[in-house]
Amino acid sequence: MAITFDHVNYMYQPNSPFEAVGLSDVSFTVPSESFTAIIGHTGSGKSTLVQHLNGLLKPTSGTVTVDDFQLTAKTTNKHLKSLHQHVGMVFQFPENQLFDQTVERDIAFGPLNFGFTNEEAMSLAHQAAHDVGLPDELLKRSPFELSGGQMRRVAIAGVLASQPRVLVLDEPTAGLDPRGRAEMMAMFAKLKADQHLTVILVTHQMDDVADYADQALVMAHSNLIKAGTPAEIFADPEWVKAQQLALPTAANFAQHLVTRGFEFDSLPLTAEQLAIQLRGQLPKEGR
């Protein structure tokens, strides 16, 4: 098991007037090299949860285990650096973290901090830039001259360059156009397969959950309220709606078809599943 949360609680500013619950008794496991989606409405604790994965936040009580690392309330900051390297974090709007004079140096910033030599860092930077599809001619430019989409790729390369084993993505496609969004998700799927990464994705895009995730965790009011495969999560459309979430497009479409007399053995989640189940049901003369 790559990642385990064992009865994790987190309080914001405990014992102060500003005390607030961030996570309440959260337990789950994520297998190695799997793709896990975390969903839930705004303010449900998704971001708080993922910040525990690389020790940016430490649990107030309970234990977080990531491969060989154990994170508890008592873990000191000194031991966190290798965890920071092991777990790469792509924050929301990661292009806001760019600062260096050239794209190349910005991407190499992480590896240099983690103790790689200058040469190693540069070669890792070039590899990462290639992995996210940045053309070589951009590497010597200032990151602030690039387009929004390119800046985001630079920022993602800056995380990948440190060679993490776990990649945490916090709404990585927010603010991108539909095509950029599709390209970015396909890129993450390829990276996961090529580099055997464990991917954790925080998202509001149910289609991405249906298309890519092996497992989904549903957060609400600082609690983990449901964990399971996408099929299990979306099996009860009424419950999904009650959590202020939505069904994937294909499932939604299928639901409308049911009211028109179509029948499905199980609710299709992706366009592919929908097409397979529809194949036998369409009238012949339509061909």
Next chain:
Amino acid sequence: MLEQLTLGRYIPGHSWLHRLDPRAKLVLACYFIVIAFLTTNWLTYVLMFAFIGGVIFLTGLSFSYFVRGIGPLIWLIVFTAILQLLFTPGGHIYWHWGILMITSTGIQTSTAVFLRFLLIITMATVLTLTTAPLAIADGVEALLRPLRVIHFPVAQTALMLSVALRFVPTLLDEAQTIMNAQRARGVEFNNGGLIKRLRAIVPLLIPLFVGAIGRADDLATAMESRGYQGATNRTRYRVLKWHNADTIAVVVILVLNVVLVVLRHM
């Protein structure tokens, strides 16, 4: 780490003090700070601390807010008091070493400095805890209005003040986010020597400035597109109103002043 800063933070509430006119609160807080220097003997200090204790009680806020508000400044106060203690000549000399000495006058002045500082900062904390930043800006604008006679740009100054206050929490949030992102890339903000720490600030400051400038640009566009003209006579949505409570507050503090002067000479 950044959200622990209580200094300058507003806590919404409905206490009598929350509802006072911001003009009254600004003037009275300044007045209190001035008369804090009239304190001389222990009677006057007891009076002032009793008064500020009453004010804290009236805010209806937990005492811990005030402790936290003063917390970051306590070292500054202690440092100033120690300087006073070690460098003030006069009176009976208890101890001296080179230019450093502890004298009876030194003990008196440093105690006075310490206690006055405490009074002043507590009052300033009361003001910011109970007055919304925008209300403070409105109050400042109203109080500066007479300066229009000498062509002082009152409206623009007030706008600058309210925009600056408005963006403090936003920028703090953004700084926290960028810090997290850079920590995730291996930056250690709390480790290493001075040079290392200063270098760690660069990846924080540059994105923060880039963000702030972008935000300022957006704000300017948004204001212009809604017809902001600057110096024209603007009407306002929040009109300040002087209530009986404000008059009572003024009377109370004048009485405090009189009692203070009387106690001084006892």
